[in-house]
Amino acid sequence: MTDGRTDGLRKRVFIRTYGCQMNVYDSDRMTDVLRPLGYALVDTPEQADLVVLNTCHIREKASEKVYSELGRLRATKLLRQSAGGDLTIAVAGCVAQAEGAEIVRRQPAVDIVVGPQAYHRLPELLAQVARKAAERRDGGVRRPGAGVLDTEFPAESKFDHLPPPGIVRAGSAFLSIQEGCDKFCTFCVVPYTRGTEYSRPVAAVLQEARTLVAAGALEITLLGQNVNAYHGEASDGATWTLGRLIRSVAEIPGVERIRYMTSHPRDMDDDLVAAHGDVPQLMPYLHLPVQSGSDRVLEAMNRGHNRDLYYRLIDRLRSVRPDLALSSDFIVGFPGESDADFDDTMRLVADVGFASAYTFMYSRRPGTPGAALPDQVPDNVKAARLAALQALIGSQQRAFNESKAGATMPVLFAEAGRKPGQVLGKSPWLQSVYVEGEAALVGRIVDVRVDDAYGLSLSGRVAAGVPFEAAA
Numbered sequence: 001m002t003d004g005r006t007d008g009l010r011k012r013v014f015i016r017t018y019g020c021q022m023n024v025y026d027s028d029r030m031t032d033v034l035r036p037l038g039y040a041l042v043d044t045p046e047q048a049d050l051v052v053l054n055t056c057h058i059r060e061k062a063s064e065k066v067y068s069e070l071g072r073l074r075a076t077k078l079l080r081q082s083a084g085g086d087l088t089i090a091v092a093g094c095v096a097q098a099e100g101a102e103i104v105r106r107q108p109a110v111d112i113v114v115g116p117q118a119y120h121r122l123p124e125l126l127a128q129v130a131r132k133a134a135e136r137r138d139g140g141v142r143r144p145g146a147g148v149l150d151t152e153f154p155a156e157s158k159f160d161h162l163p164p165p166g167i168v169r170a171g172s173a174f175l176s177i178q179e180g181c182d183k184f185c186t187f188c189v190v191p192y193t194r195g196t197e198y199s200r201p202v203a204a205v206l207q208e209a210r211t212l213v214a215a216g217a218l219e220i221t222l223l224g225q226n227v228n229a230y231h232g233e234a235s236d237g238a239t240w241t242l243g244r245l246i247r248s249v250a251e252i253p254g255v256e257r258i259r260y261m262t263s264h265p266r267d268m269d270d271d272l273v274a275a276h277g278d279v280p281q282l283m284p285y286l287h288l289p290v291q292s293g294s295d296r297v298l299e300a301m302n303r304g305h306n307r308d309l310y311y312r313l314i315d316r317l318r319s320v321r322p323d324l325a326l327s328s329d330f331i332v333g334f335p336g337e338s339d340a341d342f343d344d345t346m347r348l349v350a351d352v353g354f355a356s357a358y359t360f361m362y363s364r365r366p367g368t369p370g371a372a373l374p375d376q377v378p379d380n381v382k383a384a385r386l387a388a389l390q391a392l393i394g395s396q397q398r399a400f401n402e403s404k405a406g407a408t409m410p411v412l413f414a415e416a417g418r419k420p421g422q423v424l425g426k427s428p429w430l431q432s433v434y435v436e437g438e439a440a441l442v443g444r445i446v447d448v449r450v451d452d453a454y455g456l457s458l459s460g461r462v463a464a465g466v467p468f469e470a471a472a
């Protein structure tokens with residue numbers, strides 16, 4: 001996707017983003033860092049002078065996928081060089097952090113390896129690459145460059161060095177308020193690739209929120225690997241939790257929707273639960289990963305909560321916000337997971353009722369304690385459990401969507417739909433909603449009457465009496 005701001009920009013950058021919304025946010029911030037250097041976003045690596053792979057390490061074999069992509073980019077680079085040009089290749093994100101110098105050893109075409117905490121140093125790293133290229137040219141020899149590397153966890157925050165955010169997509173923006181994690185779930189690489197928990201100061205977050213609203217954001221999604229562990233310092237030295245921060249973001253004129261992700265059941269304090277009842281802009285949708293319904297497995301995962309805590313939390317949330325829709329993450333086939341453990345997960349899903357969920361088969365991630373555990377579950381068993389879980393959640397999602405048929409709800413329109421004349425938006429419950437309508441709907445919140453509900457989406461029409469209502 002281009003950023004539509006190419007005026008006066010002479011160089012071109014293509015960023016491929018893998019993984020979660022934190023990475024989407026980071027890619028946007030890298031775009032912000034590169035823009036003053038003259039870089040405009042382009043849609044393909046072939047159009048670019050600089051390609052950045054913003055990688056994710058959450059899945060097994062993630063790094064292998066990155067290496068095959070790098071192989072393709074190397075071919076483009078060599079072709080470019082044989083015609084007297086060049087292509088700079090950078091690897092960013094969690095694979096960069098986890099593999100470091102190994103990336104340049106395995107693929108010498110890579111010029112830059114930059115960890116998630118060092119994006120503000122991209123200009124310096126690009127300058128180093130340019131210096132090396134000039135030295136090679138002066139020496140009259142075209143040798144593969146030894147890439148430059150920055151995968152430190154610096155003492156100072158990258159946020160102090162990043163420029164103000166420039167990207168708001170169709171009325172919606174991400175705002176990173178927290179990074180890293182101290183929880184060390186035994187299946188997860190985040191504490192190793194993103195470091196320990198860090199919360200941005202309150203003033204910086206609120207300033208960024210105001211900047212985003214001025215740039216057209218109606219909806220702000222507060223992001224963090226463990227977002228509800230937020231404990232930002234206010235200017236008076238007090239520590240603010242996420243609930244308090246949400247209340248202040250809600251006071252910024254123009255903020256119509258607030259969401260946050262990803263949260264941990266252990267960090268849902270009373271104030272945050274209460275915010276779901278008394279902050280009207282906080283959307284009635286919460287992604288709250290539980291991972292398993294078995295206490296035995298939750299303990300082996302080092303989740304720090306049990307099934308009962310999750311149930312009680314859901315009850316508290318629904319008592320303040322009865323229309324709250326829930327989403328979660330589930331891992332099936334964690335080492336040692338028995339049929340009885342899996343039955344507990346199915347029971348939890350049946351008891352809670354989810355509007356959507358992300359479901360995964362456990363895969364070993366090198367360097368995590370889970371990878372070394374005995375009793376790895378065979379792949380065929382994992383696959384059967386995953387299919388059963390997905391069938392149950394799929395039926396709940398459909399039922400939830402069907403419960404909205406006939407309702408009128410505000411929809412934030414995000415983009416053109418796949419069919420001509422169709423526009424796609426998001427309901428308060430984060431459902432995809434399609435209507436026949438004009439592109440002018442994009443970036444606006446408009447009431448929609450829902451006519452039909454499907455497994456993964458809703459369709460409807462702009463409500464009667466609202467500007468943009470389709471002609472009969």
Ligand code: SF4
Pocket residue numbers: 181182183184185188189190191225226264
């Ligand atoms: S709380 Fe989340 S980010 Fe932290 S280790 Fe567990 S799964 Fe990973």
